[in-house]
Amino acid sequence: MPGYCPGAKAVVMKVKLTHGKRRFVVDVEFLERKRLSITVHPDLRITARAPVNADRNVIKNRLEKRVAWIVKQLDYFERFQPLPPERAFISGETHYYLGRQYRLKIRPGSVQRVRLIGRFFEMELHDTGDRAKAREIMMRWYADHARELLVRRLNQYLLVFVKMGISAPAIRLRRMKKRWGSCSANGVIILNTELVKAPIHCVDYVLVHELCHLKYPNHDKKFFQLLRRILPDWEKRKERLEKVVI
Ligand SMILES: [Zn+2]
Numbered sequence: 001m002p003g004y005c006p007g008a009k010a011v012v013m014k015v016k017l018t019h020g021k022r023r024f025v026v027d028v029e030f031l032e033r034k035r036l037s038i039t040v041h042p043d044l045r046i047t048a049r050a051p052v053n054a055d056r057n058v059i060k061n062r063l064e065k066r067v068a069w070i071v072k073q074l075d076y077f078e079r080f081q082p083l084p085p086e087r088a089f090i091s092g093e094t095h096y097y098l099g100r101q102y103r104l105k106i107r108p109g110s111v112q113r114v115r116l117i118g119r120f121f122e123m124e125l126h127d128t129g130d131r132a133k134a135r136e137i138m139m140r141w142y143a144d145h146a147r148e149l150l151v152r153r154l155n156q157y158l159l160v161f162v163k164m165g166i167s168a169p170a171i172r173l174r175r176m177k178k179r180w181g182s183c184s185a186n187g188v189i190i191l192n193t194e195l196v197k198a199p200i201h202c203v204d205y206v207l208v209h210e211l212c213h214l215k216y217p218n219h220d221k222k223f224f225q226l227l228r229r230i231l232p233d234w235e236k237r238k239e240r241l242e243k244v245v246i
Pocket residue numbers: 209213219
């Protein structure tokens with residue numbers, strides 16, 4: 001646990017900051033240290049560490065002075081948040097599949113299901129106002145399509161890696177909040193089912209990125225050399241992925 005010091009329980013103060021219409025809270029820990037430090041975390045939490053005897057008002061002032069910097073960090077990390085604002089699962093709402101927008105159309109039906117037809121997600125529900133059921137059906141649709149698509153494409157790229165003597169990884173699919181994919185040291189690739197909302201060339205970037213980790217676990221020079229050899233335009237794909245709205 002960062003900042004934990006046995007015997008000396010850290011005191012935490014919450015400082016509320018505003019910037020235009022935005023409001024946020026900084027958790028300040030008081031520790032045996034000389035300077036104030038502020039961290040904006042990738043999950044958008046903001047924490048600070050202050051010297052144990054520092055004056056509370058001075059700390060508050062210092063944080064207020066850094067508010068523009070904090071907002072800049074938050075904006076940066078917000079680009080990487082794969083999770084959308086909560087959907088309402090009502091007719092007319094936009095949902096994504098492979099980078100394209102489709103409108104949700106809900107009508108009464110005896111079989112509860114959703115199908116992608118033309119520009120629409122056409123859903124049938126016993127009760128068209130049953131948002132929990134609508135959500136469940138959409139989530140299952142995405143999970144099913146993620147499994148089929150991600151595994152099929154991963155297997156295509158895997159051929160290149162098999163030639164290098166790499167054995168096929170175990171693949172797990174999961175809905176994740178903070179990452180598109182990961183590859184563990186024992187060769188398990190975990191992919192975010194939300195990935196099927198991104199354009200296919202971005203999906204491929206994530207797949208190849210994780211496959212490269214089977215050969216090179218770290219983001220070192222050799223890793224990027226291999227990535228570039230397979231996807232010479234990987235940077236463009238990554239950039240596009242960061243703009244994906246899901
Ligand atoms: Zn990586």
